[in-house]
Amino acid sequence: MQEKELSDAVFSTVYELQREGVNLGPSSLVAFNLRSSMMTSCPGTLILPSQSWTTGAIAHEVIKGIRTNSSLPETTFEMLWECTKEHYGLSAATAITASAGIPISKTAVGTWVHAGSSRTTNLASLIGMRFFPRALIRHPTAARMAKATFGTVRVFGVIGRGIPFVAAGLAVFDLVSIGLCAYEAKNGKDR
Amino acid sequence: MEKIADRAQLTQEVIELFVSIIGFIPREDVTRTTNFIRDFDIIDDDLTCFMMQVKWRYNLKPTPEDWARIETIDEVIDLILAKN
Numbered sequence: 132m133q134e135k136e137l138s139d140a141v142f143s144t145v146y147e148l149q150r151e152g153v154n155l156g157p158s159s160l161v162a163f164n165l166r167s168s169m170m171t172s173c174p175g176t177l178i179l180p181s182q183s184w185t186t187g188a189i190a191h192e193v194i195k196g197i198r199t200n201s202s203l204p205e206t207t208f209e210m211l212w213e214c215t216k217e218h219y220g221l222s223a224a225t226a227i228t229a230s231a232g233i234p235i236s237k238t239a240v241g242t243w244v245h246a247g248s249s250r251t252t253n254l255a256s257l258i259g260m261r262f263f264p265r266a267l268i269r270h271p272t273a274a275r276m277a278k279a280t281f282g283t284v285r286v287f288g289v290i291g292r293g294i295p296f297v298a299a300g301l302a303v304f305d306l307v308s309i310g311l312c313a314y315e316a317k318n319g320k321d322r
Numbered sequence: 323m324e325k326i327a328d329r330a331q332l333t334q335e336v337i338e339l340f341v342s343i344i345g346f347i348p349r350e351d352v353t354r355t356t357n358f359i360r361d362f363d364i365i366d367d368d369l370t371c372f373m374m375q376v377k378w379r380y381n382l383k384p385t386p387e388d389w390a391r392i393e394t395i396d397e398v399i400d401l402i403l404a405k406n
Contacts, residue, residue, distance in 0.1 A: 243373035243389050245359065248366045260371040261378075267345040274346070282365040284345040 259287020329399060336376065336398050343372045352395065359393045376402070 237244045237252050242260075244250060259266070266286040268274045274284045281289050333354050340358065341349050347362055358369060373392075377384065380402045392398055 237370070238386060241377075243370045243377070244386060245369070245392075246390055248369070252367070252370065256367055256370075260374045264343050264371050264375050265345075278346055282363065283368050285343070285368060285371065288365065288367050288371070 256287060259285065263287055329403065332399050332402060333395065336395055336402075339375055339379070340372055340395065343375060344368050354396045354399070355394060357394050373398075380405070 235252050235257065237250055242252060242257075263286065268277050268284045268286060268289070277284050277289050283289060337349070337352050337354075337356075340356075341347055341352055344362070344364055345368075347364075351362075358364060358372070373389070376382065376398055382401065382405050384401060384405070388401060392401060
């Protein structure tokens with residue numbers, strides 16, 4: 132079984148995508164995002180399509196995770212966003228976010244469809260199925276949270292539940308963090 | 323006899339594949355009669371990932387009707403053996 136620590140899974144995902152011609156930005160930014168998320172422990176950061184996205188105009192805004200016992204300055208998130216804009220470029224982030232979440236007919240792309248299952252998937256899920264089927268969240272706490280919140284411990288399974296609201300390049304760990312927030316909110320902090 | 327051995331080996335392969343992709347199900351909980359639709363609480367995306375890996379690994383070209391009737395490991399094996 133190919134299990135990976137979350138950071139390993141994130142970086143192998145980034146490198147694999149780079150080899151396939153999908154550039155998610157420099158490794159230093161990914162490392163920064165990971166460190167930032169780990170430092171802040173619980174809160175997540177989402178890059179969401181702004182409201183104008185629904186009318187056809189593409190723009191993004193950063194939504195901050197909620198936390199109750201912060202000891203770190205809020206500027207962490209501003210720094211993250213500034214770094215994101217600088218290294219990814221808004222257009223790159225836009226393309227990734229917009230295309231990754233577009234519903235794709237399972238029948239059209241020949242994927243498994245069963246009675247009662249969803250008729251659509253998305254690009255992020257397809258990439259995960261094709262290239263990273265065994266990229267699992269191994270960290271026990273994160274895996275337990277991911278299973279309880281998202282019903283899966285596959286890294287791309289988690290991403291697939293979040294798209295189209297999460298930029299694939301940024302959110303592998305952030306989404307887990309958000310899920311941890313939700314899990315703790317539902318089940319209590321000390322688990 | 324060889325066919326039976328092939329089927330047993332294939333069953334082990336498919337079970338290993340299933341366990342490795344789903345990630346949270348112990349190997350000992352899965353048998354050839356396991357109904358992966360009903361026996362476990364598995365999200366659609368994970369099941370799709372498993373079935374797509376079966377398709378790609380064994381070069382299958384199942385029809386939508388083939389997909390729709392498969393619910394157990396045994397039925398996956400039947401599909402593989404039928405197409406090869």
